[in-house]
Amino acid sequence: MAMAASTSASSPHLLLVKSSISFRHSFQCLHRLPASQSWFEAAQINNTSRSITPKSRTSPFCIKAQADAKKEDIVIIGAGIAGLATAVSLQRLGIKSRVLEQAESLRTGGTSLTLFKNGWSVLDAIGVGNELRTQFLEIQGMVIKSEDGNEMRSFNFKDEDESQEVRAVERRILLETLANQLPSDSVSFSSRLVNIQREENGETKLQLQDGSELSAKVVIACDGIGSPVAKWMGFPQPKYVGHCAFRGLGYFPEGQPFNPRVNYIYGKGIRAAYVPVSSTKVYWFVCFNSSSPGPKITDTSLLRQQTNELVRNWPADLLNVIDLTPDDTIIRTPLVDRWLWPVASPPASTGKVVLVGDAWHPMTPNLGQGACCALEDAVVLAKKLAEAVKSEAMSIEEAFRSYQDERWGRVFPLTIRANVVGTLLQWDDPLWCFVRNNIVIPKLVSLGPALEHTNFEFEPLLTN
Numbered sequence: 290m291a292m293a294a295s296t297s298a299s300s301p302h303l304l305l306v307k308s309s310i311s312f313r314h315s316f317q318c319l320h321r322l323p324a325s326q327s328w329f330e331a332a333q334i335n336n337t338s339r340s341i342t343p344k345s346r347t348s349p350f351c352i353k354a355q356a357d358a359k360k361e362d363i364v365i366i367g368a369g370i371a372g373l374a375t376a377v378s379l380q381r382l383g384i385k386s387r388v389l390e391q392a393e394s395l396r397t398g399g400t401s402l403t404l405f406k407n408g409w410s411v412l413d414a415i416g417v418g419n420e421l422r423t424q425f426l427e428i429q430g431m432v433i434k435s436e437d438g439n440e441m442r443s444f445n446f447k448d449e450d451e452s453q454e455v456r457a458v459e460r461r462i463l464l465e466t467l468a469n470q471l472p473s474d475s476v477s478f479s480s481r482l483v484n485i486q487r488e489e490n491g492e493t494k495l496q497l498q499d500g501s502e503l504s505a506k507v508v509i510a511c512d513g514i515g516s517p518v519a520k521w522m523g524f525p526q527p528k529y530v531g532h533c534a535f536r537g538l539g540y541f542p543e544g545q546p547f548n549p550r551v552n553y554i555y556g557k558g559i560r561a562a563y564v565p566v567s568s569t570k571v572y573w574f575v576c577f578n579s580s581s582p583g584p585k586i587t588d589t590s591l592l593r594q595q596t597n598e599l600v601r602n603w604p605a606d607l608l609n610v611i612d613l614t615p616d617d618t619i620i621r622t623p624l625v626d627r628w629l630w631p632v633a634s635p636p637a638s639t640g641k642v643v644l645v646g647d648a649w650h651p652m653t654p655n656l657g658q659g660a661c662c663a664l665e666d667a668v669v670l671a672k673k674l675a676e677a678v679k680s681e682a683m684s685i686e687e688a689f690r691s692y693q694d695e696r697w698g699r700v701f702p703l704t705i706r707a708n709v710v711g712t713l714l715q716w717d718d719p720l721w722c723f724v725r726n727n728i729v730i731p732k733l734v735s736l737g738p739a740l741e742h743t744n745f746e747f748e749p750l751l752t753n
């Protein structure tokens with residue numbers, strides 16, 4: 290586990306108290322503000338006439354600020370991909386934040402994720418791309434087979450788009466790499482947010498499960514699919530889309546035997562894939578239709594048994610990868626999303642509270658874009674927040690609205706597209722499956738246009 294994890298886990302409360310002092314100190318050192326005035330104080334003075342939105346003025350959640358509450362400037366809820374990438378991006382811009390994570394340590398489950406070139410360009414921008422590249426194989430292409438093992442089509446990514454870069458990364462290593470960029474006291478573990486309220490002075494009161502409270506000037510909610518902050522802001526729960534996924538990470542101690550490509554297998558209402566991650570590890574998933582999300586299963590032998598039943602008699606390589614998967618890496622996830630309809634959906638921010646990543650736009654993994662988009666959000670938000678903090682050109686509320694305006698047009702269509710692709714791929718109608726296997730995939734599908742969504746331009750974090 291990352292150094293940050295073990296250090297912070299031992300004393301989360303101490304860290305909450307310490308951090309506002311160190312924040313000011315570090316920012317003043319970096320940007321030579323007068324010692325008596327932090328950027329935040331400057332921003333507050335300039336924004337007094339415009340900072341409270343009509344919503345916050347009338348909000349039933351508005352309470353009187355407690356003079357003795359612990360104070361923080363920027364609090365990020367959740368040390369997942371979005372939370373850590375946002376904290377690192379802000380740090381690159383000279384801005385310190387406090388990350389609150391409900392778990393005792395960084396998440397070790399969740400197996401792997403496929404990151405496309407948009408994800409890699411963000412990882413490069415925040416300075417961890419090359420460290421990760423050395424640990425994960427570059428995936429050259431994709432082969433698609435039917436459940437009886439017949440190859441229907443194969444693609445080479447670089448033939449379709451020379452700039453494409455695809456790698457499956459272990460989630461644990463991605464999180465640790467991001468966390469290691471932060472000062473060791475940045476993440477407070479065992480810090481579960483249970484209540485959030487707006488205070489009269491425009492700050493936000495955060496109540497943690499252990500009863501402790503703190504006031505934050507800015508809250509960046511990266512608390513994932515079940516985000517309590519999104520709920521507080523009026524978002525409905527994400528919706529189950531009718532299929533679930535088993536995932537795991539096969540381990541080949543003597544070295545895995547596969548070419549670096551994604552191996553897709555399409556059945557009727559079930560699809561599976563396996564993809565090499567490193568010289569010894571192979572990520573796989575099996576996605577299947579189910580009328581309900583079903584109960585949470587923690588018995589890993591049952592998870593393995595259910596997976597095997599779904600793909601019995603499928604190509605031997607897939608079954609072998611599943612066989613070589615340690616029990617503790619097998620998980621089952623019901624797939625959900627939430628469509629951000631214009632007007633009907635609440636905005637991504639209210640006052641100085643903003644949503645990032647799955648907390649705002651949970652999407653199904655059919656395009657492999659959830660984490661990539663969380664990374665994109667992180668750099669766009671950090672850049673805008675830093676501009677608001679450092680100049681008088683815009684308020685923090687305006688920066689958050691500008692983030693939403695820029696990101697909505699990107700994430701809403703992707704959420705719909707991922708959903709439609711999943712629905713098509715999960716169809717179990719025999720006639721459709723016949724047409725798919727004999728006409729659509731062999732003759733009609735073209736990978737280049739299907740990966741256009743991985744083109745993503747963004748302002749560099751540091752301009753000099």
Ligand SMILES: Cc1cc2nc3c(=O)[nH]c(=O)nc-3n(C[C@H](O)[C@H](O)[C@H](O)COP(=O)(O)OP(=O)(O)OC[C@H]3O[C@@H](n4cnc5c(N)ncnc54)[C@H](O)[C@@H]3O)c2cc1C
Pocket residue numbers: 366367368369370371372389390391392396401402403404480481482483511512513514515516517534536622624645646647648653654656657658659660661662663
């Ligand atoms: C089956 C599957 C396959 C996927 N494959 C891919 C892929 O190949 N490529 C890709 O780009 N994306 C993929 N995704 C999507 C990707 O996993 C998510 O989009 C990504 O994890 C979102 O990151 P996040 O930081 O927003 O949320 P999370 O990773 O969920 O992190 C949220 C964090 O907040 C913490 N938290 C939650 N509530 C609280 C609270 N109350 N207080 C404090 N902390 C809290 C959680 O413990 C967690 O650490 C896949 C998803 C699934 C389900």
